[in-house]
Amino acid sequence: MTVKTWLETATQDAERRNLPGLRPLLESLARSTSALRSADWNADATGEPVRTSAPDAR
Amino acid sequence: MPASARTIAELARALRARETTAEASTTECLDRIAERNPAINAFITVLADQALAQARQADAELARGHDRGPLHGVPFSLKDIIDINGVATTAASRVRDGHVAADDAPVSARLRKAGAVFLGKANLHEFAFGTTNEDSAFGPVRHPLDPGRSPGGSSGGSAASILDGMAYASIGTDTGGSIRIPSAVCGLVGLKPSLGEIPVDGVVPLSTTMDHVGPLCRSVEDAGIIFDVLRGGQAPARQPRQVKGLRVGVLRGYFTSLLDPQVADAFERTCTSLTGSGALLHDVDIPHAGDIAPIYLHIVLAEAAAYHAKTLESHSDEYTPNVRIRLEMGRYILAEDYVRALRGRDVLIAEVDAALGGRDVLLLPSMGVPAIRLGAATVRIGAVEEPVRNVMLRLTQLFNVTGHPAITLPCAKTTDGLPIGAQLVGGRNGTDALLSAAAAVEALLSQNQGY
Numbered sequence: 480m481t482v483k484t485w486l487e488t489a490t491q492d493a494e495r496r497n498l499p500g501l502r503p504l505l506e507s508l509a510r511s512t513s514a515l516r517s518a519d520w521n522a523d524a525t526g527e528p529v530r531t532s533a534p535d536a537r
Numbered sequence: 538m539p540a541s542a543r544t545i546a547e548l549a550r551a552l553r554a555r556e557t558t559a560e561a562s563t564t565e566c567l568d569r570i571a572e573r574n575p576a577i578n579a580f581i582t583v584l585a586d587q588a589l590a591q592a593r594q595a596d597a598e599l600a601r602g603h604d605r606g607p608l609h610g611v612p613f614s615l616k617d618i619i620d621i622n623g624v625a626t627t628a629a630s631r632v633r634d635g636h637v638a639a640d641d642a643p644v645s646a647r648l649r650k651a652g653a654v655f656l657g658k659a660n661l662h663e664f665a666f667g668t669t670n671e672d673s674a675f676g677p678v679r680h681p682l683d684p685g686r687s688p689g690g691s692s693g694g695s696a697a698s699i700l701d702g703m704a705y706a707s708i709g710t711d712t713g714g715s716i717r718i719p720s721a722v723c724g725l726v727g728l729k730p731s732l733g734e735i736p737v738d739g740v741v742p743l744s745t746t747m748d749h750v751g752p753l754c755r756s757v758e759d760a761g762i763i764f765d766v767l768r769g770g771q772a773p774a775r776q777p778r779q780v781k782g783l784r785v786g787v788l789r790g791y792f793t794s795l796l797d798p799q800v801a802d803a804f805e806r807t808c809t810s811l812t813g814s815g816a817l818l819h820d821v822d823i824p825h826a827g828d829i830a831p832i833y834l835h836i837v838l839a840e841a842a843a844y845h846a847k848t849l850e851s852h853s854d855e856y857t858p859n860v861r862i863r864l865e866m867g868r869y870i871l872a873e874d875y876v877r878a879l880r881g882r883d884v885l886i887a888e889v890d891a892a893l894g895g896r897d898v899l900l901l902p903s904m905g906v907p908a909i910r911l912g913a914a915t916v917r918i919g920a921v922e923e924p925v926r927n928v929m930l931r932l933t934q935l936f937n938v939t940g941h942p943a944i945t946l947p948c949a950k951t952t953d954g955l956p957i958g959a960q961l962v963g964g965r966n967g968t969d970a971l972l973s974a975a976a977a978v979e980a981l982l983s984q985n986q987g988y
Contacts, residue, residue: 480871489869500858504866508834515831515877520884 482513542702545759549607552599559599559610562705563592563654566612570656570703576684579697581617581627581675583657588612591654598652607762609652614704616692617658618665618741619750621645628741629663629673631855632848642739644708644750644767651766656704659694663860665710665743666841667691668718668929669909672857677911680723682954686908689719689929695753696723706754706763712743713833714904714933716751717945721903721958724947726979727753728760729933730968732940735767744840747833747937757946757976764968778897778973780981781815786892788901791826792932795918797906803949803957804902810985811900811978821892821899823935825884830927832885833934835870835878842867886939886965893941893964898974902932903945903958932960942968944975948982 480488486509493501543551551557567585574580595610615621618628620638622645627633641649649655660678662670670678670693678693680686681701688697692709696719699707709716711729720727728751735750742748752763765772787808793801812818823829842849845864853861892899905928906916915922936943941962948959961978963971 485869485871492869493865498862498865500862501865504862505869508838508866508869511831511834512871512874514828515835515874515881518825518828518831518877518881520825520828520881521877522880 482509482516485509485512542755544755545607545611545705545762546756548611548705549609552610553604559592559595559654560589562610563588563612563656566656566703566705569701573681573701573703577679577681577697577701578660578676579678579694579701579703580614580657581629581660581694582625584624584655588654588656595652595654605650605652606766608648608766610654611652611705612654612656613648614656614659614695614698614707615645616661616695616707616709618661618710619645619708620739621655621658624658626741627658627674628665629661629675630857631674632852634855638739640739643736643769645739647766647769648708659692659698659707661694662691663857664741664845665691665712665715666860666863668714668926669911670694671911672859674857679911680908683908685910687911689722689904689908691715692753693719696720696725696727699723699725699753699755706752706759708750708763708767709753710740710743711749711751711937712747712837713930713937716749716753717903717933717943717958717960718929720753721945721947721960722908722956724950724956725753725755726757726760726944726946727751728764728944728968728972729936729942730764730768731942731966734966734968742844744837745844746840747837749937757944757972757979760944761972761976764972773969775969775973778977780811780977783811783816783898783974783977784896785811785816785818786821786896786899787818788823788892788899789820790822792901795905795921795923795928795931796902797918799951800902800905800907800957804959807948807959807982808900810981814981818900819896821896823885823888823892825881825888826935828881829885829935829938830931832878832881833930833938835874836882836938838863838867839870839875842870882938885935889935889939889941889962890965893962898971899962901960901962903960904929904933905931907951907953907955907957936962941965942971944971946975946979946982
């Protein structure tokens with residue numbers, strides 16, 4: 480799941496659960512998750528170093 | 538300032554010299570609690586009758602020659618997420634209403650066996666999930682030097698109880714800095730030992746792979762005394778160190794890039810003092826320091842959410858709103874990202890080990906700013922406006938991720954009289970060596986900078 484899809488899904492679920500206060504926190508978490516996924520120490524099944532371009536691709 | 542402003546070591550000597558008694562020392566603390574706790578809110582539960590009974594027993598034992606060691610008759614506060622048999626462990630939350638601990642946590646049992654007196658349970662940020670104590674079902678803890686500020690958290694009641702003379706020492710927990718942050722902003726010594734050195738059973742968890750138990754107190758010597766009791770078993774003799782020849786890796790870059798000017802100045806003066814006394818300082822690097830916060834966040838959120846998931850469904854309204862919403866956030870962490878964070882932890886462990894290579898300790902500030910004003914959501918440092926939580930955790934959370942032992946000790950005060958701390962970090966399972974180095978640095982700072 481990309482971070483973009485995750486954020487959309489999580490935000491919808493939070494709204495469904497009547498937790499609107501979660502939205503800004505989830506947006507902040509999405510930025511943190513993007514940073515985590517783009518770190519150069521992440522494993523890659525091809526054996527190549529991870530290369531990420533846009534956050535949506537992470 | 539009451540006599541309880543003295544150290545444990547000083548009290549221990551006074552007790553054995555018959556200059557005071559455990560009952561008198563305990564009574565003095567209880568009187569101070571009665572006087573000051575309504576304003577500071579450091580204690581959730583005060584165990585006056587039990588404490589006096591423990592103190593009288595301690596005096597009777599000493600009178601007949603039964604000496605349990607340096608904590609015999611010493612009045613403590615315990616953070617209210619640590620079980621004491623027969624006492625509520627509230628975790629500063631209404632979720633825990635009605636709870637009574639069925640047994641002592643191992644750390645409580647070890648303190649009890651060592652003759653310590655339990656004054657009561659100290660206030661904290663609800664479930665230790667925050668750095669200011671503002672989100673407590675029992676109201677915020679206030680800084681004894683400025684009631685408009687936070688004494689830091691989450692072990693804020695512990696720190697305030699010592700600074701205000703209500704206790705000689707306290708036991709806190711540290712998952713991202715919760716011993717070191719309040720110790721630093723209250724001018725105390727706070728020790729987070731190596732991961733796993735002190736048992737966390739009987740302690741309400743926050744993050745099962747990053748929780749640590751440790752002491753808050755007035756001196757490095759006291760920290761060592763308490764650490765020896767908490768870890769149980771036979772304590773090895775610590776070798777005294779001198780500052781001269783101490784090999785110090787100084788963490789800069791990320792670690793000094795977001796500091797209040799007075800904190801930055803105090804840190805540089807500390808470095809200068811060390812160099813002037815013969816310590817060998819070299820700048821060192823953590824190449825992936827920029828990844829610390831994402832790694833920490835994905836571990837702590839996921840692990841906290843796992844513990845709280847059931848009560849978030851059944852008792853959601855009993856959490857404070859801020860803690861509830863942050864716990865809910867953790868329930869959205871994906872397994873793959875948690876695993877990524879664990880992989881990142883291994884990277885950071887290797888990098889901290891490498892920074893320590895050939896060195897005795899690492900040195901960095903304990904917190905980038907002095908005590909924060911209650912109610913502040915952000916803090917301005919130069920041109921940067923940062924969330925309070927980010928600033929408060931920035932310099933401590935790395936060593937919860939990696940498990941290295943770390944200690945804060947006071948190094949200066951601001952022009953307003955607010956304490957500033959310096960942090961030393963040792964090798965994994967090298968807490969004894971860290972304490973020896975910290976004692977030498979403490980003596981130097983005491984001599985050069987008035988501490």
